[in-house]
Structure formats: structure tokens, C-alpha cells
Amino acid sequence: MVRKSKYENTVLDPRAALMLLFLVTVVVFAQQSLYLELALVAALISLFLYSGLFKNGLILFLGFGFLLALQYYIFPNAPQVFAHFFAILTTYARKVFPCIMVGMLIVKTIPMRYLILAMRKWRFPQKLIIPLSVTLCYFPVIREEIGHIRDAMKLRKVKGIAKAEAIFVPLIFSAANTAEELGAAAVTRGIENPAPKTSVIELRFRLQDYICLVVSLIFVWAAFWLRRGAV
Amino acid sequence: MITIDNVSFDYNREKNTLKNINLHIRSGECVLICGKSGCGKTTMTRLVNGLIPHFTENGRLEGKVVVAGMDVAKTELYKLSEKIGSVFQNPKSQFFNVNSDAELAFGLENIGATPEYMRERLKATVEELQIEQLEHRSIFTMSGGERQMLAFASIYAMNPDIYVLDEPTANLDEHAIEIFRRQLEELKRRGKTILIAEHRLYFLTDFIDRAVYMENGEIISIYTRDRFIALSDEQRIKMGLRTLRANDFQVNDFPMLSSQNVLTVKNLCCEIKGRPVFDQVNFHVSSGEIVGIKGSNGVGKSTLVRCICGLTKEKNGSVSLDGRPLTQKQRNRECYCVMQDVNHQLFGDSTWNECELSAGGCRETEIKAVLRSFDLLEYIDTHPMALSGGQKQRLAIACGVLSGKKILVFDEPTSGLDYDHMLAVAGMIQKLAKRKHIILVVTHDIEFLNCVCDRTIALTFNELQQKDNGGN
Numbered sequence: 001m002v003r004k005s006k007y008e009n010t011v012l013d014p015r016a017a018l019m020l021l022f023l024v025t026v027v028v029f030a031q032q033s034l035y036l037e038l039a040l041v042a043a044l045i046s047l048f049l050y051s052g053l054f055k056n057g058l059i060l061f062l063g064f065g066f067l068l069a070l071q072y073y074i075f076p077n078a079p080q081v082f083a084h085f086f087a088i089l090t091t092y093a094r095k096v097f098p099c100i101m102v103g104m105l106i107v108k109t110i111p112m113r114y115l116i117l118a119m120r121k122w123r124f125p126q127k128l129i130i131p132l133s134v135t136l137c138y139f140p141v142i143r144e145e146i147g148h149i150r151d152a153m154k155l156r157k158v159k160g161i162a163k164a165e166a167i168f169v170p171l172i173f174s175a176a177n178t179a180e181e182l183g184a185a186a187v188t189r190g191i192e193n194p195a196p197k198t199s200v201i202e203l204r205f206r207l208q209d210y211i212c213l214v215v216s217l218i219f220v221w222a223a224f225w226l227r228r229g230a231v
Numbered sequence: 232m233i234t235i236d237n238v239s240f241d242y243n244r245e246k247n248t249l250k251n252i253n254l255h256i257r258s259g260e261c262v263l264i265c266g267k268s269g270c271g272k273t274t275m276t277r278l279v280n281g282l283i284p285h286f287t288e289n290g291r292l293e294g295k296v297v298v299a300g301m302d303v304a305k306t307e308l309y310k311l312s313e314k315i316g317s318v319f320q321n322p323k324s325q326f327f328n329v330n331s332d333a334e335l336a337f338g339l340e341n342i343g344a345t346p347e348y349m350r351e352r353l354k355a356t357v358e359e360l361q362i363e364q365l366e367h368r369s370i371f372t373m374s375g376g377e378r379q380m381l382a383f384a385s386i387y388a389m390n391p392d393i394y395v396l397d398e399p400t401a402n403l404d405e406h407a408i409e410i411f412r413r414q415l416e417e418l419k420r421r422g423k424t425i426l427i428a429e430h431r432l433y434f435l436t437d438f439i440d441r442a443v444y445m446e447n448g449e450i451i452s453i454y455t456r457d458r459f460i461a462l463s464d465e466q467r468i469k470m471g472l473r474t475l476r477a478n479d480f481q482v483n484d485f486p487m488l489s490s491q492n493v494l495t496v497k498n499l500c501c502e503i504k505g506r507p508v509f510d511q512v513n514f515h516v517s518s519g520e521i522v523g524i525k526g527s528n529g530v531g532k533s534t535l536v537r538c539i540c541g542l543t544k545e546k547n548g549s550v551s552l553d554g555r556p557l558t559q560k561q562r563n564r565e566c567y568c569v570m571q572d573v574n575h576q577l578f579g580d581s582t583w584n585e586c587e588l589s590a591g592g593c594r595e596t597e598i599k600a601v602l603r604s605f606d607l608l609e610y611i612d613t614h615p616m617a618l619s620g621g622q623k624q625r626l627a628i629a630c631g632v633l634s635g636k637k638i639l640v641f642d643e644p645t646s647g648l649d650y651d652h653m654l655a656v657a658g659m660i661q662k663l664a665k666r667k668h669i670i671l672v673v674t675h676d677i678e679f680l681n682c683v684c685d686r687t688i689a690l691t692f693n694e695l696q697q698k699d700n701g702g703n
Contacts, residue, residue, distance in 0.1 A: 162578075
């Protein structure tokens with residue numbers, strides 16, 4: 001079972017992706033034009049398609065379409081209470097939709113170690129990077145542990161409130177043990193070595209990274225320009 | 232290469248964990264440390280890799296340990312780690328990355344190796360250890376055995392002079408042990424120094440130079456290889472050691488005991504995320520029988536018993552008791568599983584409370600009787616997490632018995648156990664069989680299988696071949 005790593009041909013450099021996230025956020029909060037918003041979502045969906053995430057692209061497309069339909073067709077014709085109740089939620093969801101898209105793209109295509117490497121390149125302090133990476137690695141471990149504990153509960157007669165309590169006792173103990181063992185393994189593998197850390201993977205900007213950034217800068221410019229025109 | 236000079240150590244001031252240890256290991260030597268659980272094997276490895284004293288609070292160390300010319304107590308851990316590679320017992324908690332490639336490179340990245348050198352080393356590691364199947368994978372999709380192999384490989388990538396291994400085979404099956412044995416032989420040919428603490432000994436006897444036998448924190452004797460393998464079985468058992476010879480799998484093949492209370496698995500087929508794990512599994516187990524399930528790492532043993540317990544849904548086929556097919560929920564009620572890590576299944580705040588939780592209306596006398604038969608009566612008020620490993624395991628079994636489950640499943644009950652403890656577990660399981668439980672034991676411990684099981688089912692990839700006279 002030799003699977004070529006999907007990360008070998010990462011679509012975007014992690015640094016470009018993080019910058020993209022920042023720029024898209026700027027656009028989202030600066031823009032006031034529906035057309036610009038549509039163009040932005042369309043551009044991001046094409047980025048999804050370019051990355052080979054067809055299914056996610058389609059789901060996002062439908063999701064955004066649904067939000068628009070809600071606001072422009074369903075709410076005006078729906079009972080007032082209903083419309084008032086959901087209008088704010090929908091507006092916000094639509095507003096941050098492009099940010100969620102970029103976030104999803106990052107999670108789907110860029111492995112953790114690339115993001116950490118990007119942070120290192122940007123000289124984020126080591127004190128921030130190590131806890132962050134260990135924490136993120138710890139989530140799946142906890143999920144695995146919870147799975148085991150739930151199995152064990154199914155085979156016992158643990159019911160109701162006792163259930164919530166029952167998850168935590170074993171979880172806390174195993175978390176403490178894991179932390180201790182993980183620590184021992186870390187120090188015997190030289191995590192405290194003061195030598196500057198190197199990386200087996202190299203990051204570099206490629207054409208698509210530059211295109212992405214240039215396009216998103218154009219969006220930023222357009223957002224502000226349209227806004228000035230509107231005032 | 233390693234000199235331990237008159238060392239005594241204790242974790243707290245109550246008693247000495249190690250007493251007057253003197254040991255000199257030459258460069259290129261392979262030395263085994265053996266002895267019963269709790270004899271100080273792990274502590275010995277921690278003396279050498281520097282976790283003692285650097286990673287141990289409140290410990291008291293006397294004497295001096297010198298490794299590769301460095302005084303361990305006075306050298307920073309990261310300096311020691313450049314010369315000494317350590318592999319630990321628990322494969323679950325040795326990883327810092329989600330991805331196997333990143334994990335292999337982790338140690339080299341820490342010492343600041345150049346990318347060219349790293350790529351070269353990683354390529355060599357994958358080729359020399361033949362672990363192509365572990366490349367580019369998420370660690371969370373790996374079995375315990377695969378994780379242990381990866382842990383060893385990521386140390387190998389750093390190319391240390393000294394390897395310190397603490398029970399590296401606790402989670403490995405026979406086949407993986409065989410691969411591991413070859414890897415160790417290769418290390419030895421390259422002149423590496425190896426210190427290995429182990430319970431399972433048979434795979435080491437070909438190439439160790441000396442064996443250190445410990446008892447209660449003291450070195451009792453040091454054997455040369457020849458003298459060690461010449462130990463008679465009688466002597467070995469007295470020392471509490473596991474077998475020294477590769478265990479041929481003797482097919483205990485007793486016919487089925489009775490035709491009543493039979494667990495029947497018929498045409499069972501399971502899938503995980505659309506990928507078939509096994510197909511067309513058929514067997515019978517009658518009440519009072521102990522049936523072993525063996526097979527390589529990752530073949531689907533755990534999935535099979537999870538399915539029997541109703542924790543995983545079957546794709547096809549049925550599990551029935553007494554000819555009555557059971558739904559998933561019903562199987563949850565009929566089955567109990569003693570898990571590999573029993574920490575996951577103890578929820579109460581005292582031993583007594585733990586039992587009440589599962590007994591659901593049992594009389595006090597009954598709980599007491601069960602606790603007595605598992606030697607737990609004196610720990611009634613102890614918190615389950617404060618019990619020792621073996622006691623926790625017995626408590627987990629006691630809960631299963633109290634909840635009145637018919638079918639008991641044991642998942643790797645002997646991983647990391649010495650001879651005496653293995654016998655104790657075997658005795659307990661036999662006692663349960665006498666109480667007419669239906670018992671399934673998942674294990675790759677052949678020595679244990681031979682001594683406890685009435686019949687064995689061998690799970691191979693995509694089919695279940697069975698040595699099963701009585702059932703067909």
C-alpha cells in the first residue's frame with residue numbers, strides 16, 4: 001500500500017495561505033458590494049477546484065447559494081417572526097463565508113508541520129510554537145481515548161449523569177500519564193537542543209502563490225475603491 | 232561505552248529502587264536486562280539515557296554513570312540524546328507529529344541537521360528497515376505494532392551509537408518481532424551498543440552477549456550468552472522468566488465441550504470506511520471454553536471482537552447465542568471486554584463503588600465473594616487508579632463477572648507481563664471458564680496461548696482460517 005503523500009504537491013505555500021487568510025478577512029470586512037462578494041466566492045471556489053477538492057467546492061457553492069436564497073427569496077416571503085429570528089444569523093454567516101472557505105482550504109491541504117515551519121520562518125517565538133504543535137497533536141489522541149472509554153461504557157451499565165463523570169476520570173488519568181511519557185520521549189530526542197531547528201521540507205513560493213496574492217490584493221483594492229465610490 | 236559504578240537510586244526516600252549496581256558494557260556489546268516485573272529493569276534504562284536524574288523529581292542518586300565518555304548526571308539531556316537513542320514501551324505516547332514522515336525527521340530537525348543529510352538518512356532508514364509501508368501515513372491510522380516500528384525507525388534515523396530499549400516488543404506480533412530481531416542483528420553488525428530490557432526473551436538469545444538478571448533492584452547474576460541459554464526450564468521458571476526458545480505454536484485442539492450455550496459467528500464480515508477488514512468469518516464457542524484469536528498486527532483481531540461485542544456494526548453475517556441471532560444492543564448486554572488498556576474502563580471512585588456500578592442490584596455478599604476470589608477484598612476503599620496494573624486488570628474482570636455477562640473477551644491481557652503474572656492471568660481465565668463463561672482471548676503471545684486456550688482461531692488477511700474440529 002504505497003500512497004503518494006498528498007502533501008508532496010501542496011497547492012499553496014503555507015505562508016501564502018496564511019497571508020491569503022489575512023487578505024480575505026480584510027476584504028470581507030471592508031467590502032459592501034454584493035458583486036464583489038460574489039466574485040470573491042467564485043474566485044475561492046475556483047481555487048478549491050484547482051486544488052482538486054471538487055466535493056468540498058460543490059458543497060461550499062451550494063451552501064453559499066442557499067444563504068443567498070434565504071436572504072433574497074425566502075425571508076421576504078416568510079412570516080416576520082421567522083425572518084427576524086434568522087436574518088442576523090444568516091447575514092453573519094454570509095459575511096464570514098469567504099474566511100471559512102480559506103480556513104477549510106488550509107485545513108484540507110496543508111499539514112500541520114508546514115504551518116509550523118511557516119511560523120518558524122516568520123520567527124514566531126519557540127515558546128509559542130512548541131505548545132501549539134503539541135496541543136494540536138494532542139487533540140486526536142484525546143479523541144482516540146474518548147472512543148475507547150465510550151466503548152467501555154457501552155459494555156457497562158453506566159447511564160445518565162454518571163456517564164459524563166465517567167468519561168472524565170479515566171481521561172484525566174490517561175492525559176497525565178501521556179503527558180509524562182511524551183515529555184520523556186521528547187527530551188531523549190533532543191527537543192531542548194539549542195541548535196537552530198532545521199527542516200527536511202523546504203518551503204518556496206511558486207507561481208500559483210504569487211497569483212493568489214496578487215488577485216487577493218486586487219480584491220482588497222477593489223473593496224476600498226468601491227466603498228469610496230459609494231460614499 | 233557504558234559504565235555504571237556503584238549506583239544506588241530511589242524515586243522517593245522510602246526504599247531503594249536500585250541497590251549497588253555495577254555494570255560495564257563494552258562498545259558494540261548487546262546486553263539484556265531481565266527479571267520479574269518491578270525488579271528495576273526500566274529504572275536501569277533510565278539511568279543510562281539520562282532520564283535519571285534529569286527527568287526525575289525527588290529521586291536520590293548515588294554513584295556515577297558514564298556513557299560514551301560523558302558523566303550522565305553532569306551532561307545536558309540534549310547532548311546525551313545525540314549519542315543515545317531511546318525507545319519506550321508505550322507506542323501511544325512517543326509521537327509529536329500527526330504524520331509519519333515528520334516523525335521520522337523529528338530528531339534530526341532538533342539537532343539542526345542539513346536538509347540534504349536528513350533526506351539521505353530518511354531514505355536509508357526506510358530502505359534498511361524495510362518500512363516503506365509506514366511512509367506518508369497518519370499515525371492515528373496505525374496499529375500499536377506499526378507505531379512501535381515507527382518509534383524505533385525514528386531513533387534509527389538519528390543514528391546513535393547506543394540504543395536503549397525498554398520493552399520494545401510488548402505490542403508486537405511474531406512476524407513483527409522477527410523483523411525487529413533482524414534489525415537488532417544489523418545494528419550489532421554495525422558495532423552499535425545495545426541495552427535492552429525485555430520480558431519476551433526467545434528472539435534475543437541468538438545475539439545477546441550477556442544477560443543481566445535482576446531481583447528487587449539488585450543484580451543477582453550476569454550470564455554469558457552460552458550460560459544463559461543453557462538455563463533449564465526449571466531454573467528459568469523459578470527466576471520468573473519467559474521462555475528462551477521460540478515457541479512452536481502447539482495447536483491445543485480440544486473438541487467442543489457442549490452443544491449448549493453456544494456462541495455462533497456465521498459469515499461475519501466487517502468494513503471500516505468502506506474497506507473490508509475481514510470476510511466470511513465462521514466459528515463456534517461453547518460455554519466453559521477458552522478460544523484464542525491470533526493473527527498479525529493490523530489483521531482485524533480487534534475489529535472482530537469489537538463486532539462480537541456490538542461496538543462495530545457488521546456488514547454481513549450474524550452473531551448468535553444459543554441459536555438466537557443478537558442485535559448490536561443485545562450483544563452490548565451479553566458481552567464484556569477486558570481492554571488492552573484497562574485504565575479506559577474503570578470509572579468509580581473506589582473499588583467498591585466500581586463494583587456496585589456494574590453489579591446493578593447485586594447483593595453485598597456477592598460482590599464481596601467476587602472481590603475475594605480476585606484478591607481485591609482488602610482494597611475496597613482504594614481508588615481504582617491507585618491500584619497496580621495487575622490489580623486494575625483483576626478489578627476490570629471482576630466488574631465483568633458481576634454484571635452477569637455471559638461472553639468475556641480479553642484483548643491482549645498479557646502484554647508486558649513476566650512469567651508469574653502471565654500464569655496468574657491464565658489461572659484467572661481458567662477459573663472463569665469453570666464458571667461457564669464463553670471466553671475469547673485476543674493475543675499474539677504464543678506462550679500464553681499454548682498454556683490457556685482450548686482452541687485457537689488464526690485470523691489471516693481477508694479470511695479466517697481455523698483449526699476448529701468441534702465447530703464445523
